Amino acid sequence: MREASAPSLAPVDPLIRLSGVSKTFSTGTRAVAAVDLDLMPGEFLSILGPSGCGKSTLLRMIAGLGTPTGGEIQWARGHGGGSRHGTRDLGFVFQDPTLMPWANALDNVALPLILEGSAKREAQAAARDKLALVGLSGFENAYPRELSGGMKMRVSIARGLVTEPSLLLMDEPFAALDEITRHRLNHDLLNVWRDVGFTAVFVTHSVFESVFLSQRIVVMAARPGRIVSTLDVAAPYPRDEMFRTSSAYASLCRQASDQLKLAMES
Amino acid sequence: MSIPRTAKTTTSDLGPLPPASSVRSNDRWLKLAAPFLVGIIFLGGWEAAVRIMAIPPYILPTPSRIIETLISDWPTLAASLRITLAITFSALAAAVVVGGALAILFTQFKWVELALFPYAVILQVTPIVAIAPLIIIWVNDTNLSLLICAWIVAFFPILSNTILGLNSADHNLRNLFELYGATRWQTLRYLRLPAALPYFLAGLKISGGLALIGAVVAEFVAGTGGTASGLAYRILEAQYQLKIPRMFAALTLISLAGVAIFLATSIIAHRLLHRWHESAIKREN
Ligand SMILES: Nc1ncnc2c1ncn2[C@@H]1O[C@H](COP(=O)(O)OP(=O)(O)OP(=O)(O)O)[C@@H](O)[C@H]1O
Ligand SMILES: [Mg+2]
Numbered sequence: 001m002r003e004a005s006a007p008s009l010a011p012v013d014p015l016i017r018l019s020g021v022s023k024t025f026s027t028g029t030r031a032v033a034a035v036d037l038d039l040m041p042g043e044f045l046s047i048l049g050p051s052g053c054g055k056s057t058l059l060r061m062i063a064g065l066g067t068p069t070g071g072e073i074q075w076a077r078g079h080g081g082g083s084r085h086g087t088r089d090l091g092f093v094f095q096d097p098t099l100m101p102w103a104n105a106l107d108n109v110a111l112p113l114i115l116e117g118s119a120k121r122e123a124q125a126a127a128r129d130k131l132a133l134v135g136l137s138g139f140e141n142a143y144p145r146e147l148s149g150g151m152k153m154r155v156s157i158a159r160g161l162v163t164e165p166s167l168l169l170m171d172e173p174f175a176a177l178d179e180i181t182r183h184r185l186n187h188d189l190l191n192v193w194r195d196v197g198f199t200a201v202f203v204t205h206s207v208f209e210s211v212f213l214s215q216r217i218v219v220m221a222a223r224p225g226r227i228v229s230t231l232d233v234a235a236p237y238p239r240d241e242m243f244r245t246s247s248a249y250a251s252l253c254r255q256a257s258d259q260l261k262l263a264m265e266s
Numbered sequence: 267m268s269i270p271r272t273a274k275t276t277t278s279d280l281g282p283l284p285p286a287s288s289v290r291s292n293d294r295w296l297k298l299a300a301p302f303l304v305g306i307i308f309l310g311g312w313e314a315a316v317r318i319m320a321i322p323p324y325i326l327p328t329p330s331r332i333i334e335t336l337i338s339d340w341p342t343l344a345a346s347l348r349i350t351l352a353i354t355f356s357a358l359a360a361a362v363v364v365g366g367a368l369a370i371l372f373t374q375f376k377w378v379e380l381a382l383f384p385y386a387v388i389l390q391v392t393p394i395v396a397i398a399p400l401i402i403i404w405v406n407d408t409n410l411s412l413l414i415c416a417w418i419v420a421f422f423p424i425l426s427n428t429i430l431g432l433n434s435a436d437h438n439l440r441n442l443f444e445l446y447g448a449t450r451w452q453t454l455r456y457l458r459l460p461a462a463l464p465y466f467l468a469g470l471k472i473s474g475g476l477a478l479i480g481a482v483v484a485e486f487v488a489g490t491g492g493t494a495s496g497l498a499y500r501i502l503e504a505q506y507q508l509k510i511p512r513m514f515a516a517l518t519l520i521s522l523a524g525v526a527i528f529l530a531t532s533i534i535a536h537r538l539l540h541r542w543h544e545s546a547i548k549r550e551n
Contacts, residue, residue, distance in 0.1 A: 060333040065441050092445055098438040101458040101542045111456065143542050163446075 013076055014038035014164060016062065016201050020071030023057050031057040033224035034071065041076075041166065044193060044200045046210035046217045048256065050264050054225020055203045056095075059169050062201070063092050090167040091160030091198075095175055097152035099144040099159075105131060106140040109159045116163065123162075130158040133192055150181040157189065167199045174209070186212055187240065207260060211252045212239060219256070221263035228263045231256055256261060301316040327511040332518060335511040343500065343512075347519050350481055350496035351408060354527070360476040362470065364417075365424030372425075373432040374450070374459070394480055398487040408415030412496070419480030425467040429463025432458045464543045468537040474527040482520060488496045 003262055016039040023032040031054040035118040039045060039062075045053050046104040060066050062073060075089075091112075099108045106127050113123035131140060144152055153173055160168050186209060193200050206208050210217045217231040235248055309329045315321075316328045323331055336343065368386070372379035398415045405411035434455050439551040443453050485498035495503075499514045539546035 031464045060441075063445060065445065090445075092442065094438045094442075098436065098440060098442060100439065100457070100460065102463070111442075115443065115452055125293070145542060224400045 012040060015041045015076050017074045017125065018062070018071065019074070021061065021068045021073060023054070023061060023066070024069045030224035032061070032068075033226045035225075035227055037218065037227065039167070039199055041199055042197055043216060044190075044201045044202065045174070046204055046206060046214035047220060048197070048207065048210045048217050048260060049220030049225075050222055051205060053220045053222035053263075054232070055220060056171050057225065058220075059171050059201065059203055062167075063090060064168055068184060089163075089165050090169060091163060091165045093152075093153075093156050093160045093170040093173045094169065095172045097144065097149075097156040099152060099157070101144050101154060104138065104141045104143050105155050108144070108259045109162050110153055110208055112166035113165045114116065124223070126162055130162045131155070133161070133195070134158045134186060148181075149177055150185060152256070153177065153185060154188075157192070158169060161192070161196065161198070164196075165198060168193075168202065168209060169201050171203045173202075175204070175206075183241075183244075189213070190239060207253055207256045211249060217256055219259045219263050221266050228266060229259045301387050324508050324510045327514055331473040331511050332514045335515040336518065339512055339515060343515060343519060344498045346495055346497045346516070347523065349409075350478075350485070350498070350520070351523060353412050353416055353481040353496065353525070354478045357413050357420050358470075358474055358479060359425050360413070360417045361421035361473050361477065365469070365473075368444055368465065369425050369428035369432060369462075370454070372429055379429075386422060386425055394483055395487055396513070398484045402484075402488050404464070407487060412481055412488065415482030415484030416477045417486075419483075420473040420477035423472040423476065424466065427465045427469030427472075428462050431462030435461040436464065436510055464535075464539055464545060467531070467538065471528065471531045471535065474531045475524055478520070478524050478527060 005156060006232055018035055018039075020030060021035045021037075022030070024030050026043075029095065035058060047058065050057050059067070061068050099105075100111070103111075105163055106124055109127035109130055110120070110123040113126055114120065118126075127135075128140060135150060136154050136158065139147065139151065144155070155172070157168075157170075160170075166221040176184050177185065190213060200214075202210070202213055211233055216228050217233060219229045219231065220226065221228045231252075233252055235243060235252070298470055312399050313328045313330060316326055327335075340342070351438050368382070372383065394547045397418065399409075402408070402411045405414060439442050439457060443457055448456070481496065482498045486502065489499070489502060500516040504510065504516065521537050
């Protein structure tokens with residue numbers, strides 16, 4: 001288990017370095033403009049911003065879905081383009097669960113390994129482990145339609161983790177869930193992150209969610225999409241329901257909220 | 267990570283609860299009984315009307331007379347039924363193979379689709395009765411020419427539905443496949459083909475009926491006699507000989523065959539889709 005304390009990141013090389021990354025769509029929309037950002041290995045980073053400020057576009061570019069029209073995304077040696085098919089060392093969790101409706105939970109989670117050429121038996125064994133990790137043991141044979149929204153999201157996270165990536169990108173994964181389910185998933189996500197030790201990038205437009213989860217919050221503004229400020233969340237892990245009611249949490253939320261307001265006015 | 271409290275309650279919701287299942291069996295009973303009742307009333311009314319108005323059998327036979335004819339002429343009719351069904355199913359099988367394969371080819375290579383699809387449409391919109399005489403002239407073997415006609419009618423719904431299905435895979439799922447560096451073949455096998463299955467099956471349901479219609483219409487046009495003739499020829503023959511009850515008997519067999527094909531394709535579709543596709547799911551809410 002790692003000691004998760006934010007400030008000790010400085011001397012380490014970043015996992016990914018974004019320098020001047022921009023994306024202008026053919027429609028003329030400047031979705032992302034000149035973003036500089038270092039993703040440190042093992043950190044939990046949130047990207048917070050209003051709707052339409054380019055969060056998804058940025059995340060998709062980090063994943064390699066759509067190339068930047070300007071700037072550069074550099075991976076630390078041995079991670080980008082390292083595996084068999086030249087894919088990157090990452091998992092992606094979409095806003096919707098994005099499961100194959102014709103396959104059960106186990107086969108959905110096993111899919112990335114199958115696509116990377118693993119044998120079916122091994123892929124399923126790994127998928128079983130990851131389902132257990134997200135608390136879904138016993139649901140291997142359930143089809144997506146037989147699962148609740150929260151359970152589907154868990155399957156999606158398990159699928160993102162099944163290749164044991166160094167980086168997990170999540171695009172508002174819990175936005176469609178009710179608050180109770182979301183709190184529980186936040187809590188469970190943190191536990192998994194601490195157990196496994198991947199780097200997490202979490203897109204959200206909820207101030208509370210970003211403060212609860214992350215070590216560092218990047219606040220973005222729209223038109224053009226850019227980073228306007230960064231907020232360190234120095235609170236120690238494990239964070240639980242006590243943290244949610246603490247005064248430290250309240251003041252961090254206020255700070256993040258103020259920065260978001262500034263971002264929306266700028 | 268341990269949450270399965272909520273998880274557990276959800277599982278028990280999955281099993282069929284007793285009241286729900288009895289409601290469902292009531293539904294099923296009604297589904298069979300209602301059309302059956304309508305059929306009985308219709309046939310009874312027909313029988314009564316013909317008898318009361320004393321309509322001669324060469325104008326309109328009674329249902330009981332048609333059934334009698336079905337039994338007495340069964341050897342001839344059964345042989346013809348077998349031929350019509352053989353043509354129908356061969357045409358349907360060819361439609362599935364060619365329609366399915368062309369759909370995959372079209373979606374894999376856009377230029378093939380651009381080059382060939384217009385001709386598939388032309389084949390589809392030209393009335394079969396207009397092409398059938400040509401095909402019958404060109405192809406020596408009668409059964410083969412009938413098969414080709416039935417195939418022309420049957421293959422288009424499978425082709426166009428399967429193309430639609432292959433292109434309808436969820437956008438995010440496609441991104442996911444891209445992310446993991448899926449090959450073209452993997453994307454086809456694990457994503458596009460399963461996504462196309464419901465569409466393909468919808469096409470199959472339509473094509474099943476069309477193959478039968480195509481086989482019958484083509485035989486009407488061909489009008490060939492001989493020992494190995496299908497039901498359409500029996501109808502023509504009975505009409506010349508004014509054996510009207512026999513005509514109705516052959517007609518009845520064609521309709522029954524059509525209904526059977528529809529039921530069979532529906533059952534196949536349900537079997538393949540009932541675990542996951544909205545169209546085949548019994549909602550328990
Ligand atoms: N494929 C595209 N073509 C053209 N414009 C696009 C495309 N995708 C996104 N945009 C535009 O880029 C901007 C940023 O979009 P993006 O989806 O990244 O926002 P977001 O921050 O993720 O918003 P949300 O919180 O609503 O998901 C928007 O103005 C959007 O209209
Ligand atoms: Mg978005």
